[in-house]
Structures are given as C-alpha cells and as structure tokens.
Amino acid sequence: MTRIVIVGGVAGGASAAARARRMSESANIVMFDRGDYVSFANCGLPYHIGGDIESRDALVLQTPQSFKQRFNVDVRIGCNVERINVASKTVTVRQLATGASYEEPYDKLLLSPGAKSVLPPIPGLINSRSFTLRTLPDMDNIMALIERDKPTHATVMGGGFIGLEAVEALKQRGLRVALVELGKQVMANVDAEMASPLHQAIKSHDVDLKLATAVTAVQEREADLQLTLSDGQTLSTQLLILATGVKPEIELAQQAGIEIGELGGIKVNQRMETSVADIYAAGDAVEHVELISGAPALIPLAGPANRQGRIAADNMLGGDKRYHATQGTAVCRVFDLTIASTGASEKMLQRNGRDYEKIYVHPMNHAGYFPGASAVSLKLLFEPTEGTILGAQAVGKDGVDKRIDVLAMAIRAKLTAFDLEEQELCYAPPYGSAKDVVNLAGFVAANYLRGETDICQVEDVLSPAPNQVVLDVRNPPELKNVGEVAGAVNIPLDQLRERLNELDDTKEYLVTCMVGLRAHVATRMLINAGFKAKNMTGGFKTYQMVNACL
Amino acid sequence: MTRIVIVGGVAGGASAAARARRMSESANIVMFDRGDYVSFANCGLPYHIGGDIESRDALVLQTPQSFKQRFNVDVRIGCNVERINVASKTVTVRQLATGASYEEPYDKLLLSPGAKSVLPPIPGLINSRSFTLRTLPDMDNIMALIERDKPTHATVMGGGFIGLEAVEALKQRGLRVALVELGKQVMANVDAEMASPLHQAIKSHDVDLKLATAVTAVQEREADLQLTLSDGQTLSTQLLILATGVKPEIELAQQAGIEIGELGGIKVNQRMETSVADIYAAGDAVEHVELISGAPALIPLAGPANRQGRIAADNMLGGDKRYHATQGTAVCRVFDLTIASTGASEKMLQRNGRDYEKIYVHPMNHAGYFPGASAVSLKLLFEPTEGTILGAQAVGKDGVDKRIDVLAMAIRAKLTAFDLEEQELCYAPPYGSAKDVVNLAGFVAANYLRGETDICQVEDVLSPAPNQVVLDVRNPPELKNVGEVAGAVNIPLDQLRERLNELDDTKEYLVTCMVGLRAHVATRMLINAGFKAKNMTGGFKTYQMVNACL
Numbered sequence A, B: 001m002t003r004i005v006i007v008g009g010v011a012g013g014a015s016a017a018a019r020a021r022r023m024s025e026s027a028n029i030v031m032f033d034r035g036d037y038v039s040f041a042n043c044g045l046p047y048h049i050g051g052d053i054e055s056r057d058a059l060v061l062q063t064p065q066s067f068k069q070r071f072n073v074d075v076r077i078g079c080n081v082e083r084i085n086v087a088s089k090t091v092t093v094r095q096l097a098t099g100a101s102y103e104e105p106y107d108k109l110l111l112s113p114g115a116k117s118v119l120p121p122i123p124g125l126i127n128s129r130s131f132t133l134r135t136l137p138d139m140d141n142i143m144a145l146i147e148r149d150k151p152t153h154a155t156v157m158g159g160g161f162i163g164l165e166a167v168e169a170l171k172q173r174g175l176r177v178a179l180v181e182l183g184k185q186v187m188a189n190v191d192a193e194m195a196s197p198l199h200q201a202i203k204s205h206d207v208d209l210k211l212a213t214a215v216t217a218v219q220e221r222e223a224d225l226q227l228t229l230s231d232g233q234t235l236s237t238q239l240l241i242l243a244t245g246v247k248p249e250i251e252l253a254q255q256a257g258i259e260i261g262e263l264g265g266i267k268v269n270q271r272m273e274t275s276v277a278d279i280y281a282a283g284d285a286v287e288h289v290e291l292i293s294g295a296p297a298l299i300p301l302a303g304p305a306n307r308q309g310r311i312a313a314d315n316m317l318g319g320d321k322r323y324h325a326t327q328g329t330a331v332c333r334v335f336d337l338t339i340a341s342t343g344a345s346e347k348m349l350q351r352n353g354r355d356y357e358k359i360y361v362h363p364m365n366h367a368g369y370f371p372g373a374s375a376v377s378l379k380l381l382f383e384p385t386e387g388t389i390l391g392a393q394a395v396g397k398d399g400v401d402k403r404i405d406v407l408a409m410a411i412r413a414k415l416t417a418f419d420l421e422e423q424e425l426c427y428a429p430p431y432g433s434a435k436d437v438v439n440l441a442g443f444v445a446a447n448y449l450r451g452e453t454d455i456c457q458v459e460d461v462l463s464p465a466p467n468q469v470v471l472d473v474r475n476p477p478e479l480k481n482v483g484e485v486a487g488a489v490n491i492p493l494d495q496l497r498e499r500l501n502e503l504d505d506t507k508e509y510l511v512t513c514m515v516g517l518r519a520h521v522a523t524r525m526l527i528n529a530g531f532k533a534k535n536m537t538g539g540f541k542t543y544q545m546v547n548a549c550l
C-alpha cells in the first residue's frame, strides 16, 4: 500500500488523485487543500461574475464527498499543509477551523499548490474594495460587493488574460470599467502589434484603457477608492480587481529544501520529480522546460497542470511517464475578438538571441463569399533557413483558436513552413477555404524560404533607405477610405504591368497592399521584370497594427 | 518564352494560371474552359440556392477580363479543348458559339478538366426537371425552375456532401424534400455509425430519408416526375437533383494516349506529370496516392485541386515541387451538425486488410460549465502496436472541424496516440477544455496501447461470449431516460467499490456507461481488484450510433 499525499486539490492535485486511484486500488490517497473547495473551475470564475455561467454550482466539479465516493480519496479541506518533514516523510497539517495540527505520513508526496497573486508594493492597495480573483471565495466577495454597493465604476489592474476576462465580466454587469496596465500592451504573451486590435476592441467597448500606466497609490474613502496614477491623474473607483500576475507558491517546498529554479518555480525533471526523493510537483508551482528555447519557463495554465498531475500520479505509483515541455498555448476571448498564441513570441526569440523570420497573413476564417467571413490575422515565426516553425499568434473574430491549435500541433511535431503548404484541412464554405489560413501562412513563409520572393517589414517601410521606394498597389479609393502608407507611391496592381516604365531599376521597391496578397503578385511581377522588390509582409493591416503600438 | 496551355479554368486550372504568372512574366499562358465562367466557387453553389449566399456575383472570383488584367492570362471561355495532338504539341479547340475550331500550340500543357457526374442508367432520368449541380448554369437552372414552377416537393438522389448540401438548401427554400440514397448511410467517406447522427438530424428536419433505396425509373408527367423506387413505392416530385457521385473527366487524356490509373483517373507522379512528356494534370481528374494506404485514390476536393495546380505551375516552369499524397480531409454541414473526417476510415482499413484499433470519445466542444457546450463524437483509428494515427472522424454541433484539422495535421506528421496525450491546445472556457477532445482521444488510445486498460466494442457487447457479463455503471435514472444496454447488469459506478462482492471473478466484464469515462474508472477498479474487465469504448452513445445502423 503506497501512501500518497497531495497538497492542493484543484487542477494538478485533483487530476493526480483521480488518476492515482485509477492506477491503484490499494494506494492510500490523501488530498489536502487549505481552501474550502477542491476541483473547481478557476477558469470559470470571471464568467460567473459576468453572468455567462449562471450557476455557481457549475463551477464545482467534484466535492470531498464525491471524491470519496468515486475515487476513495480522502479529501481534507480547510487544511493547510505547513511543513514537509523530509527526514520522517511526513507533512505537518493545520486544520484552519480548529487551529489543531497533526502529522500525516507519506510514501510519495505531490505538491500542486498553484500560484499566488503578485501584488505590487502600492500604499493602500489592500482594502475592503480590492480583490484578487483566484478562488471561489474571491469571486463570491466580488459579487457580494456588486450586489451590496451597486458600484458604478470598477478598475482592473493588469491586462493579462484574467484581467481582460474581469474587464469583460464587469462590463457585462453594467459597470463602467477602467483597465490600468503597466506595460504598453495587454496580453504580454503575444507581441505588441498582435495585441493592438485588442486595444481597439477594449476602447470601443467604452473601457477606459490606460496603458503604460501604474497605480501609485490607493486611498480608501467612504464610498470609493481614489487611485493615484503614474501620469498624475486620479481615478475614483468603487471596486478594484488586482490581476497583476502570479508567482509560484513555493514556501512549503523551499522550507523543505527542495530546489527552486532560476525563475522561482519548483524545479522538476520530466518525471515531475523535485530534487528531494519521493516528492513530486506539478502545475503553476513548477518551472518546466519551454519547448522552443529549452529554457525554464513558468507557464501557469490549466492544461499543463492537469497533464503534469496525471504524469506525476503514474510515476508515484512506479510508472515512468514523461512530461517533455510546455509550449504555452493560450487563448483569451476579449469582447468579440479571440486572441491566441503558441510557441515562442518574437520578443522571446529576441530575448534569446535566436535567429528567426516572421510573416503575417490576414485571410478570412472561411470562404469569403460565405456570409459572416471575418479576417484571421496570423503571425508566423520560423527559423530562417530550415523553416522550422517557432511560434504563432492570431487574432480575429472567429476561427482563431482552430488555427492556433493546428499550429500548436505543427510546432510539437517540429514541422516546417514547407509542411504547412501541404496540410490538408477541412474545407467547405462555412468552415474554411480551399487554401486555409494555415496553408497560406505556409505558402508565404515557404516562398520566402525558397527565395522565390523577398519580404520586408513595416519597420523597413517606416524608414526606407535612400535607394528604397515604397510602392502601394492598392486602388485609390482604398487609400482614401482605409488610410495611406506614409510616403508611398501608388500604382494599382492592375495597372502595374503597363506602368512598369514609370519605375526606376536603380531603386528597390518595398511593395504593399491591404494584406500582402496583391503586393505578392506585384513583387513577383517586379522581380520577373528585373526590378528589385520586397513585399511588406501583412500589408496595410499589419502596418496599422504596428503603428498603433508606436 | 514558355507557352503554357491550361484546360479547365476553375480550381486547379485557375490556381495554376495565377501561380504560373507569378513565377514567370514571360510565359505565354492560355486557359481554356468550355463553360462560360472560370474561377468560380463551385462549393458555394448549394449555398446560393439555399439563400445563405445572397449574391450570385459573390460566386465568381475572377473573370476572363480580370484574369487578363491582373495576370495577363489569355482566358478563352466557351472553348472546348477537343483533342491533344501529342506529336505536334498542340491542342484542337472548338469555339462552342461559332463551331469553329483551331489549333493552339503548347510547350507545357496542364489538364485540370475536373470531374463529371456519374448518372446511373435509370430510364427517364434525364428530363426537364432533373439537374446535376456542378456549374453556375446548373444552379441557375435549378433556381429558375424554383422561381417559375414554385415546386413544393423536391428529391435529391445521392447522400454525399453535395446531395446533403442540396437537401439543406431546398429545405431552406421551403420545399418538402426527399433524399434517396442507395447505400445504408449518407456521407460514404465516414463509417456508418458516425453517419447515424446525420440520419437523425436529416429526419428531424422533416426530410424524407430513404436509405438503401434506389430510384429505378423516372416518368415525366405534366406537372411532376413520378419516381419509382426499389422498395416498390412511387414518389411524386417536381424537382430532381442528381448528386450520385462524380468520376474523372478523362476523355481528352485518354484520346491522347495518356495513362489512366486503375481507378479511372489520370495517372500522375508527384510532380503532377502524366505519362506523356510535357503534359501535367491536376484536380478532380487525377488519381493520386492516398496518404495512409499508399494506394491510388480519387479525392475530388478543392484543397488538393488548388495545391496540385500550384505545384504543376511551378514544375511546368522548370521547378521541382512535389505533391506527396492526399489524405481526404473533408467536412460538411448538415443542418445543425458538422461531420468531418481525415485519413483512413475503418471500412478503408478493412478493405486494405490493415491492422487497426479504434476508440470513441464524446467530450464537450468546450468547458462543460460554459454555456452552449455540446458533444464532439470522435472516432480515432490507430495502428494497434505503435499507435500511429490512421484516421479520425467526428460529428457534433460545434468544434468538429477544429479537432479534425488538428488530427489531420497529426496524421500528416505521422504522430501517434501518445503524441496526442501531450498536445497543448488552446484552453479557455469558451473554446476548449484543459483536457481537449484531442488529448482525451490520446489518453484513451494510449491507455489501451500501454496495456493500462483493455477495450471492447459495441459488437462485443451485442453478442457477449458465455463467460462475459455486460456491466452498465450508469445511474438508474439514466437507463430509464436515455435507454438501456440489452442484457446489461446495472451497478452505478459510485456503488461499485462496495459491491465488488456481487461480481464473479470467473467472468469477464464488458463495462459501459454513457460515453466511456465512468466505465474507464470502473474498468480500472475491476482490473485493480483482480477481475477481468474491458471498457466498451464510447459507451451508450456509441452503442446507439452503432445500433442505429444495424
């Protein structure tokens, strides 16, 4: 009989408990959580506040009773595991209700204590109107304040996915909302230009978006909070959601002498073992290998937590399962937009000094002639000689998660842009196109990789070299209605062939259009006619996205 | 200057023409089509009839004029290419309007003539109320008859995707509709049980679905057609759509002595070359290698046609691009359901005498606690020792195309079920689950492959061996409300642990529940307790799907 003790009863812990029981009927499994709930849907909390998820009960997937009944797991809630006694192989547990403590022996111990909110050191931050949003009680408290005080204005600090979900939830509840974000963009896991459509959407939903802004002080007053901002302004708000990020919950591990990684997470190997024998860890608390860089990363997401818990369970029972790496696939709904990403971002590649190239495409989510088509703006990052895909980010109204899932799979499989050209994906008018978004991204990248065309970036067009001319091949009404590229000469694509004589073969043409497709045709035409030309990848749409961040 | 002649101006042909021009400004490109349109959206035709696509113009992507303007391609519509003169490297072209014919020389010739309808030899089939649905004029004729005669009843012959789209379109137009299908199922590319939810949906939309039924005679009467059916019944209908399949258009190729493959398509190599020098072929007319079997296959779909045309263009201009194989990824909307598949079907594997195993899962498209969740019923076929994925099929209301696209990618990359366990896909409540449908399919298959659990199929449960007992672990109300498994003993999962003493260790238990999840927990419990047990994969949902086909 193996005595398995689990600290933390939600994503990693509960998954491990369930799997452990499936693998062994004889194991003695005890799962501790200091909270009053286990196995709840943290990810659903914002959606209950917003009203999408009507029933609070829907958020609780298993109870201590149901866990006992189905899995014969001894779930002890309201129990804080205070200490790991490595030598005696026990944990010291304090029952929060009574204050009593006792020791529980283990043969194998799994730590899945999650993460905790990082709170910036701002005077007055902790007060009766400030809340983090991590647990059911957090959610209950926020909803109780809304019910009781009927606030008309709320502020969210932090524009990560939890902050964004909170913003939307509060808007759905009819509040006026300010979002204060320290960085220049929301959703820091994607590159700035890819976040810029989100900024648009957020503002167009009447959210007071304050980027590159810090809250420097909070003063609790009778009926509100007064926030002082780094730009000198003050803001009166009645509810403050603190979504300023999380860090691994490591005190327990640290105290036990378990090795902590360079990023501050519990260090584990592929078997989810910590540095101390018979102690495993999983979920938000651990630091794992990032797939593209091979470097340690903190990726606090539910999918990895669940799968790591499952793997740890098997290994605690003598198995040999491996968790290879995390690639950080993530998605978030932001009003009517979806943003998603997988693998490395450009900033990550830059930080790591990695060679890469990038292309943008903006094709329709499904056949353009079928009603309801909307653009998927996709950025593909790839290794510049072999074409191995390094990362992908997409934003749009529909079909975004599908493309990122397909590309997540491609990245795991170490595929190249050439492979994307060949992919055979679902096509019927309501679902896709004969050349799917993913194929087109492959075409564009592969054209570049094979040297069949050359590309340049918005940055190049913004400051062309003296021998470079920016050539916009859109039709004049588009320039007028949509906007111009600064300093560009305009020759519509369909006139270009006849007007080649207007061009100067000592110049290099940086060609642009709306999304890059017509500019591709033009670039090839110019190259074939003996001119030097490069396609500004992603066209005016990318130009706008980049400019919005400058 | 290379003279490129293209026969057929739609998916394969038009894509080749556009790409050829991008690759060479100097090539002389002539594209013939005997119809009056090129570059039109065949796939959109049913949706214009049904009204989803309002504008007819939306279906025409390029015209001869726009092709000339943008790509300097000489498009000649209304021109039938009647003969290929291999020795002189010319084609004989007849202008249909004048009857005049002439010869056009080529250096490289691309055949992309598509497919033509297969019409069963039924007396009276061709009449003023019968139509195929392949071209814009076909569509116009159907719509004209609807406008003019205001028919109240229509019949569609053939339950492939075009037939199904036609059924839905006609329903949207307010007609009563009968669908007559010779086979026992619609959508022959998927296995029968996976099509059975479609049968339900079709019937629940008041379509008179006649499976395993042939039309044996058609008699045109004054105001209707009288169809005689193989079951002896007759049917009065005012409009008959013939969607009984297609076969490659090969006359031209045949006459020129080009090799025709065993399935009746033009034989091509990976470079899209036919057996005759300088003649290439692409699209519905060709027979290509199927990815899983390596055997020739006819897969008349737009994605392959477009990509083959692109590859042929490059190779005609001296390139060396390869088309490796077709995997037959396909999707179809059938009322509120989506059905999609990729890779091999079970019947294909059986035909090829290939070893395989299969599992079913029915998870929600996104977090169950988020509103609007609906099940994705997924069948995964895999090689039974290494676990290489051979095929996948899915049906459901939402999220079906996404999972099949991800699995299409996995199949191309030759991944295994073990790889699916690790995939890191988008998860936020509106989009997926922490364990996505694809992960769960991987878990279930990998559990089997590693010998951590054993599975059985509905067929086994329908006729258990004498030493086998069928054990249903659902709760009694489910049996009452949803239906029972014939001959099953019922012990709810949450009582099983205490009631193990009721079981007989000389028996083998075939365990079932609603979808297979609880039965998995039960199966593992039984195995851990020393019993012999197998999980009936897919549970009662699969049981119903299979039974519906018997």
Ligand SMILES: Cc1cc2nc3c(=O)[nH]c(=O)nc-3n(C[C@H](O)[C@H](O)[C@H](O)COP(=O)(O)OP(=O)(O)OC[C@H]3O[C@@H](n4cnc5c(N)ncnc54)[C@H](O)[C@@H]3O)c2cc1C
Binding pocket: A007, A008, A009, A010, A011, A012, A013, A032, A033, A034, A035, A037, A042, A043, A044, A045, A046, A079, A080, A081, A082, A112, A113, A114, A115, A133, A134, A135, A162, A249, A252, A282, A283, A284, A285, A300, A301, A302, A303, A305, B427, B428, B429
């Ligand atoms: C509002 C919100 C929305 C989210 N949305 C998404 C999303 O859309 N997609 C996504 O992938 N991820 C999302 N996440 C993240 C996801 O929930 C986490 O990645 C996942 O829950 C991590 O699992 P875990 O087991 O590591 O920790 P947790 O699920 O946080 O569980 C840790 C548990 O351990 C307990 N604990 C900690 N220390 C001790 C101790 N010493 N003694 C006893 N108990 C202890 C805690 O009380 C807690 O219940 C969201 C998170 C939040 C808060």
Ligand SMILES: Cc1cc2nc3c(=O)[nH]c(=O)nc-3n(C[C@H](O)[C@H](O)[C@H](O)COP(=O)(O)OP(=O)(O)OC[C@H]3O[C@@H](n4cnc5c(N)ncnc54)[C@H](O)[C@@H]3O)c2cc1C
Binding pocket: A427, A428, A429, B007, B008, B009, B010, B011, B012, B013, B032, B033, B034, B035, B037, B042, B043, B044, B045, B046, B079, B080, B081, B082, B112, B113, B114, B115, B133, B134, B135, B162, B249, B252, B282, B283, B284, B285, B300, B301, B302, B303, B305
């Ligand atoms: C109603 C309908 C719905 C469809 N829906 C889908 C879908 O949802 N998804 C999908 O993937 N596929 C779908 N398809 C199939 C898809 O349209 C075809 O696979 C694709 O068009 C094949 O391209 P192709 O170039 O081989 O032939 P086609 O597109 O059929 O073009 C062949 C052209 O060649 C011309 N031609 C033939 N012989 C000669 C000759 N001797 N001289 C001159 N011209 C000639 C014909 O007039 C025709 O215009 C659908 C097809 C139809 C009809």
Ligand SMILES: CC(C)(COP(=O)(O)OP(=O)(O)OC[C@H]1O[C@@H](n2cnc3c(N)ncnc32)[C@H](O)[C@@H]1OP(=O)(O)O)[C@@H](O)C(=O)NCCC(=O)NCCS
Binding pocket: A009, A010, A011, A012, A014, A015, A018, A019, A022, A038, A039, A040, A041, A042, A043, A044, A061, A062, A302, A306, A310, B360, B361, B362, B434, B435, B440, B443, B444, B447, B515, B516, B517, B520, B535, B537, B538
């Ligand atoms: C509820 C909870 C305890 C369930 O754990 P679980 O039993 O491992 O997970 P599931 O209910 O998804 O079931 C998955 C198991 O059923 C199996 N399964 C699922 N469908 C199946 C089917 N149709 N046939 C056979 N087996 C099936 C899987 O293979 C897996 O078993 P395995 O791990 O032995 O391979 C745990 O996921 C949890 O607490 N979740 C809530 C917390 C959380 O994740 N929060 C963050 C996200 S909001």
Ligand SMILES: CC(C)(COP(=O)(O)OP(=O)(O)OC[C@H]1O[C@@H](n2cnc3c(N)ncnc32)[C@H](O)[C@@H]1OP(=O)(O)O)[C@@H](O)C(=O)NCCC(=O)NCCS
Binding pocket: A360, A361, A362, A434, A435, A440, A443, A444, A447, A515, A516, A517, A520, A535, A537, A538, B009, B010, B011, B012, B014, B015, B018, B019, B022, B038, B039, B040, B041, B042, B043, B044, B061, B062, B302, B306, B310
């Ligand atoms: C309309 C038609 C002629 C277009 O052919 P096309 O120009 O090859 O195709 P697209 O318009 O999709 O453009 C694709 C090209 O633009 C490029 N492209 C697309 N977006 C781009 C971007 N943002 N940046 C750079 N290049 C881009 C692609 O790389 C590709 O060029 P390549 O082949 O040189 O690599 C042809 O697809 C057609 O006739 N279609 C209708 C018929 C049909 O397909 N029917 C069946 C389905 S309904």
